[in-house]
Amino acid sequence: MIVAVTDYLRQDKLPHLWCGGCSHGVVVGAVARVLAGLGIPVDKTVITTGIGCFGKADDYFATHALHGTHGRALAFASGVKAVSDDLTVLALMGDGDAATIGGNHLIHAARRNMDITAIVSNNNNYGMTGGQYSATTPSGKKTSTSRYGNPETDFDLCSLVVGAGGGFVARTTPFHVRAMEKLIAEAISYRGFSFVEVVSCCPTYYGRYNREGGAVAMVASIKERAMSKEKFNLLPLEAKPGYFPMGKLHLEEKIDFNTRYREVQQKAQDSHRES
Amino acid sequence: MVQSEVKFISGNEACAEGAFYAQARFYAGYPITPSSEIAQIASERLPTLGGCYVQMEDEIASIAAIIGASCCGVKSFTATSGPGFSLMQENLGVAIMGEVPCVIINVQRSGPSTGLATSPAQADIMQCRWGTHGDHAIIALTPSSVQECYELTIRAFNLSEKYRSPVVILSDKTVAQMREKVILFTPGEVELLERKKPTGSPGEYLSFRPDDDGIPPMASFGDPHLLRITSSTHNEQGFTDDDPSNAFTLIRRLYDKIEDNADDITQIKTYFMEDAETTFITFGITARAALNAVHKLREEGNKVGLINLLTMWPFPACKIKEAVANCRSLLVPEMNLGQLVREVERACCAKEVHSYTKSNGKNIFPGEIIQAWRDSL
Amino acid sequence: MCKKDWQVILAGEGGQGLVFIGALLGEAAIVDGKNASQSASYTIASRGGFTKADVVISDEEISFPEVTEPDVVLALSAGSLERYCDTLTPKSLLLYDSTLEGGTAGKNRIPLPFNETVRNAAAEGRKVPLNLVGLGAVLGMAKIVAWDAVRKVLENRFSSLEVVQANWDALQSGAALVKDIKIED
Known part of the structure; x- marks a missing residue:
């Protein structure tokens, strides 16, 4: 069966609800093309989401879906994956979902290492509730709840996930769409917890509050700030702020949870037979 | 087999x-x-x-x-x-x-x-x-x-x-x-x-x-x-x-x-309801204390009965109402400050309803229910 | 002592294995064809803190699983002895460790060398658990369940015959402490 990208998208739900210039639609398109490219059947794909602008992403996919509470997409996904090794499980989250209210689930999902792909479209603020600051809003930046500048420090999500034990960690941008597709395809194919951060933009709130000059200027700025890991590492320390490494940042072979649990089942069944 | x-x-x-x-x-x-x-x-x-x-x-x-x-x-x-x-x-x-x-x-x-x-x-x-x-x-x-x-x-x-x-x-x-x-x-x-x-x-x-x-x-x-x-x-x-x-x-x-x-x-379990004048309505561990109390009071010739709720929600209002149709009064012992008794009052508003509550981390003992029953007379 | 229905309290502190011997006693009653319930009260400390196991045994259905009028109380800690020594009715039998302070020996209040038994066995290189010595004394004084039933429960619980025997010996060493003590009913 030849699969087309349109098989994965609910055409009747388009156009999507996101603002002009928002990056989320770019990510949805990339995910759909990757699923089609990998030939993963729609009925063997589960998308879990939480709350927030990107939490609406499941609406556009003609796959199985579980749209739940804020921050819990990975917790729902963990239950799905634990009992369904044959399904491709994607958790699509914004920065509020993945890193702020759901930060605890993120680090534990990375540590637990189930074969789930987490894709975070990180636009540095809560779009759906009116542009408040999140755990990825850079220090000093203005949002609707940090009008005098954000007093907190932001997470580097990729470093966080590497630190928590994630075996596949990548970062990309809505400008580098082909690279994004390649990384998402690799992430889905990776056996274990995989994490892709998309450095996105929210022209409506974050961009406006910080006078970043609209979607085109914001994407251009993201493009300028992005560089390969190798190039980034060569920058002197004082030059690093303002830039970020992209591409595959961390790859490590690890035995995923379900494989390990099959060993648990084997041991349990052996010891059960003995007794 | x-x-x-x-x-x-x-x-x-x-x-x-x-x-x-x-x-x-x-x-x-x-x-x-x-x-x-x-x-x-x-x-x-x-x-x-x-x-x-x-x-x-x-x-x-x-x-x-x-x-x-x-x-x-x-x-x-x-x-x-x-x-x-x-x-x-x-x-x-x-x-x-x-x-x-x-x-x-x-x-x-x-x-x-x-x-x-x-x-x-x-x-x-x-x-x-x-x-x-x-x-x-x-x-x-x-x-x-x-x-x-x-x-x-x-x-x-x-x-x-x-x-x-x-x-x-x-x-x-x-x-x-x-x-x-x-x-x-x-x-x-x-x-x-x-x-x-x-x-x-x-x-x-x-x-x-x-x-x-x-x-x-x-x-x-x-x-x-x-x-x-x-x-x-x-x-x-x-x-x-x-x-x-x-x-x-x-x-x-x-x-x-x-x-x-x-x-x-919903499910309820009833005990000694045929001629009960007072019915204890409760659940969980307190139903066990109440059953013990009912046994003791029955030995003394008192017409008391018990409804043990096996379902709390949806509240078994119809089943309770039917079971207590001929009772004069109800006593609701529970290990909180009175959550169940309100539901019983709503379900059986025509009845005299008494409450016995306890909220100190200890179980209600049969003797306490017997005393509460005597106090309610 | 010989009765049909029994209410037993096995009291001490966390880590002494009181719930274990309570469950053992209750299960033996089931094997004996009776009804039994065993409930427990304990604190958040895994070691130390007042702990007790209540065991109710009857030929009838057991309505309330906690002890309301104890027939036998075993006290293995100062705290549990303090709690029960003055509150028991004359009908209740109290067995407590003789090294505990605060006990007043009397007709139905009997200090027994539980800890000494454990220490003496240790000196001979045998590991005898205090809880089983205590339960052995309880079973020696009060015919709550048949010894055969207790043996059967141990055999059900432990696959190793060696472990069964060690537990059995510990129970017997407890029973030996009371073999010459007679209580008039």
Whole structure:
């Protein structure tokens, strides 16, 4: 069966609800093309989401879906994956979902290492509730709840996930769409917890509050700030702020949870037979 | 023929046995006293049954994970106590709104908050009913013995599958950790219910289109029928829909599919009701103290009876009303400051209703109920 | 002592294995064809803190699983001795460890060398658990369940015959402490 990208998208739900210039639609398109490219059947794909602008992403996919509470997409996904090794499980989250209210689930999902792909479209603020600051809003930046500048420090999500034990960690941008597709395809194919951060933009709130000059200027700025890991590492320390490494940042072979649990089942069944 | 197995086990163990009998094959949880034995047994036994145990990072994630697993068609459960049950309220709402069958065992301990971890209480009645926000209905079963822990857990899974709804077992520390004789069923002895699956073509399937009974068939993730579960107010397709008539139809249906079937869902056990002038109405461990009190008072020739509620929600109002039709007065002993008595008053407003409450981490003893009865005369 | 229905309290502190011997006693009653319930009260401390196991045994259905009028109390800690020594009715039998302070010996209040038994055995290189010595004394004084039933429960619980025998010996060493003590009913 030849699969087309349109098989994965609910055409009747388009156009999507996101603002002009928002990056989320770019990510949805990339995910759909990757699923089609990998030939993963729609009925063997589960998308879990939480709350927030990107939490609406499941609406556009003609796959199985579980749209739940804020921050819990990975917790729902963990239950799905634990009992369904044959399904491709994607958790699509914004920065509020993945890193702020759901930060605890993120680090534990990375540590637990189930074969789930987490894709975070990180636009540095809560779009759906009116542009408040999140755990990825850079220090000093203005949002609707940090009008005098954000007093907190932001997470580097990729470093966080590497630190928590994630075996596949990548970062990309809505400008580098082909690279994004390649990384998402690799992430889905990776056996274990995989994490892709998309450095996105929210022209409506974050961009406006910080006078970043609209979607085109914001994407251009993201493009300028992005560089390969190798190039980034060569920058002197004082030059690093303002830039970020992209591409595959961390790859490590690890035995995923379900494989390990099959060993648990084997041991349990052996010891059960003995007794 | 396979013989029924007689065991001397705790209420928590019996809940786990009931879950395994009901074919539950997934448990996600976070340890908490006095429910942890259920997690321990699940972690030991599920892998022998081809099932899976996952220890989650908190109770929010635990109930989320069992919802996810249940969407794959695997019967799933978790167990917790007060502080954990508080965290679960969020995603209990998801299970209600998304109509995802699952079983949550809440072993009540003394609260509020972290309270007394190792002391019993029966003070989560209203949290269980209304703890998650918004209009909704819930099914909650209340065992008072180890045998009932076993049987009601099986029943919880059956009701959960039948009504596409989460079901709470409201156990308590004493019932959960006491050991008693229990007779385990042989395979096939008790009918096990499964959720309705879609029968039409995949293209026609809508995740939330109810049959005439108000309950939508449920596909599983991985089926050709695509399942879209959502916790937001949705239409039959499972997409957010803010049309007021759609919202009302949904909320009404979620409520009615439980409340309209109260007769099927609810169970009460009655003792000495034929000539009872006063009836004790209670549940859980307090029903055991009340039964002891009834025996003692009957020995003295007093006409007292007992209703032991095996279902707390939906409240078995009709069954109680019918049972107490000829009684003069009712006495409601409970280990909280008066949660059950209000429901009894609502159900039996024409009766003289007395309350005996205790909220100090100790069980109500039979002698206290006898004294409360004397005081009520 | 010989009765039909029994209410037994096994009290001490966390870590002494009181719930274990309570469950053992209850299960033996089931094996004996009776009804039994065993409930427990404990604190958040896994070691230390007041702990007790209540065991109710009857030929009838047991309505309330907690002890309301104890027939026998075993006290293995100062805290539990203090709790029960003055509150018991004359009908209740109290067995307590003789090294505990605060006990007043009397007709139905009997200090017994539980800890000494454990220490003496240890000196001979045998590991004898205090809880089983205590339960052995209880069973020696009060005919709650048949010894055969107790033996059967041990055999059900432990696959190793060696472990069964060690537990059995510990029970017997407890029973030996009371073999010459007679209580008039």
